[in-house]
Amino acid sequence: LLFTLPGTPVFSYGDEIGLQAAALPGQPVEAPVMLWNESSLPQSGSVSINMTVKGQHDDPGSLLSLFRRLSDQRGKERSLLHGDFHPLPSSSGLFSYIRHWDQNERFLVVLNFGDMGLTARLGASDLPSIPSLPGKADLLLSTQSGREEGASLELENLKLDPHEGLLLRFPYVA
Template identity: 50%
Template sequence: MDRVLTLQNRSAAELLVSGVLGGLNRTGSAVAAGVGQYLRELRGSWPGWAVGGRVAGHMASLVPQRLLGVYHTLLFTVPGTPVTNYGDEIGLRDEPGQAVKSPRMQWDESGQADYNQNVSVKAQKSHPQSLLSLFRSLSDLKGKERSLLYGEFQTVLASPSVFSYLRRWDQSERFLVALNFGESPEEVTLQHPLLPPEATVVLSSDPGRQGGARLALGRLALQPSEALLLKFPYVA
């Protein structure tokens, strides 16, 4: 993080893509601390976020498969610009032994005999619970929701397993993010002066979670490795 911040302060770049997230321990509290520190140290500069890259590799080769939905949700809901590698949207993995990570994109099943053994774009595009569907939904929300684009960021909970935060902008709809980095279910109490007793499910990485459901924030049950995005309206 120190090297990234030094470069940010020395350059006139309007957007510096940071690999800070990839260097953090994969716990709720560690990621919360890293995100908070980076946003504070930037002193108002616009952040860019990535997990991996052309040299570092694809996200699916750097974080456990179970956390791909968590990290995509994180990238698209923290303040700033998410930057992803081609193929991250389907969980493309790197081929071993390459200095520059450039596996073949899996558009269909014709290349499945190689090392990657990834599910293809063709297989995922019509599946509502696929990683590609989650990626597309997050990208759409990031592009049109003012709270996710420009909103204030406030941590609600940072525990060993769960990182939760609030995004809000003026009178726009508010968004609440809850990320379970753990491998076990977690029941958490999300408390903040701006939070209502209940919020509505926008999307989840867990296939058993239904969009549009109303959930109580005082006793919120998260599934293992679940990324959950909730919303609630502005109230004067």
């Protein structure tokens, strides 16, 4: 979400690998220790190697890989870096918006914050205040595995899994 919004994305230490601060009952929350590799793992064994930077480094489906790809896209695409922000009408648990800049490629972000899958109905629109949506857009990134990158997705009946986020792109049309 933060890499696709206007402004400077700000993250907490360890967000790129899903690191969470541990709280003991009755104790203040302490900053987590970065889990660089196996030697950083706590002795309790409650954390797997997949939660380390080394464990996620070469895994294309890891949170670290998603973080890197989103950061890379933001740096390359003017629409994501400088573009205008246009929220779309959304239902409960769904948040979607368009990012666009001049005559560059447009980006559609669709986020399901709910615990259940849903269908977003984002068909072609000609709303006067926002760039029009096409009938289809190409999938650039998904927070869930199993989606084929580059696939053309129908926006009228776009199915999202629980807690799924999609970054889609479509061309500028004069």
